[in-house]
Amino acid sequence: QQQVKQSPQSLIVQKGGIPIINCAYENTAFDYFPWYQQFPGKGPALLIAIRPDVSEKKEGRFTISFNKSAKQFSLHIMDSQPGDSATYFCAASGAGGTSYGKLTFGQGTILTVHP
Amino acid sequence: DTAVSQTPKYLVTQMGNDKSIKCEQNLGHDTMYWYKQDSKKFLKIMFSYNNKELIINETVPNRFSPKSPDKAHLNLHINSLELGDSAVYFCASSLNGGLTGELFFGEGSRLTVL
Numbered sequence: 001q002q003q004v005k006q007s008p009q010s011l012i013v014q015k016g017g018i019p020i021i022n023c024a025y026e027n028t029a030f031d032y033f034p035w036y037q038q039f040p041g042k043g044p045a046l047l048i049a050i051r052p053d054v055s056e057k058k059e060g061r062f063t064i065s066f067n068k069s070a071k072q073f074s075l076h077i078m079d080s081q082p083g084d085s086a087t088y089f090c091a092a093s094g095a096g097g098t099s100y101g102k103l104t105f106g107q108g109t110i111l112t113v114h115p
Numbered sequence: 116d117t118a119v120s121q122t123p124k125y126l127v128t129q130m131g132n133d134k135s136i137k138c139e140q141n142l143g144h145d146t147m148y149w150y151k152q153d154s155k156k157f158l159k160i161m162f163s164y165n166n167k168e169l170i171i172n173e174t175v176p177n178r179f180s181p182k183s184p185d186k187a188h189l190n191l192h193i194n195s196l197e198l199g200d201s202a203v204y205f206c207a208s209s210l211n212g213g214l215t216g217e218l219f220f221g222e223g224s225r226l227t228v229l
Contacts, residue, residue, distance in 0.1 A: 034217070038156075041222065041223075042222055042223075043119070043205050043207070043220030043221050043222050043223055044158065044205070044218075044220050045220065046217045046218070049217070087156060089158065101146055101148055101160075101163055101171075101207070101209045101218055102160050102163065102171055102173075103158075103160065103218065105157065105158040105159070107155070107156075107157060108156045108157070108158075
């Protein structure tokens with residue numbers, strides 16, 4: 001059962017464009033929503049994260065928008081650069097109990113930024 | 116200094132063999148994990164250990180056996196390898212059982228079963 005659905009599967013933008021990646025979740029017990037960035041041959045690395053009591057969080061060129069009622073969240077990359085070309089994963093996890101670090105990942109989005 | 120290191124980076128082996136992947140973290144974290152990334156890049160948790168105690172065992176076949184000799188190490192042994200075990204296996208670690216939210220991943224171990 002896929003609890004976090006991510007779209008699109010792939011995305012191509014020109015340098016300076018604003019790619020947007022969307023995710024939707026089902027489990028209302030999730031209370032932490034990180035985005036990970038993965039370059040070829042490397043492990044995923046945390047990019048930015050948000051908790052559901054906040055509707056938007058910005059770190060540098062990366063912004064998460066969160067809609068708790070719709071159970072959706074999205075990543076926007078402002079002024080995208082060729083170096084941003086990577087696979088992006090949204091994820092969700094719950095708090096406490098046996099949920100320690102149990103991230104449920106979306107399917108991933110391969111982003112290509114052309115110069 | 117590598118924060119989470121895995122060895123080997125590549126493993127090519129025949130069906131039916133047994134193999135191990137080792138992981139070490141030098142971040143002082145108390146929780147370690149194994150995640151599996153399949154050919155479609157889908158990431159799924161397999162196990163987690165908190166202070167050497169198994170916390171999560173995510174319906175993984177018994178052929179997979181994790182072992183945590185201490186908080187800084189988490190190894191994965193796989194018996195009787197099958198074709199479907201081919202994947203990239205990522206070790207990760209976190210502080211405070213992951214409640215801080217950030218997992219640090221290693222660079223992965225690519226297992227190919229022929």
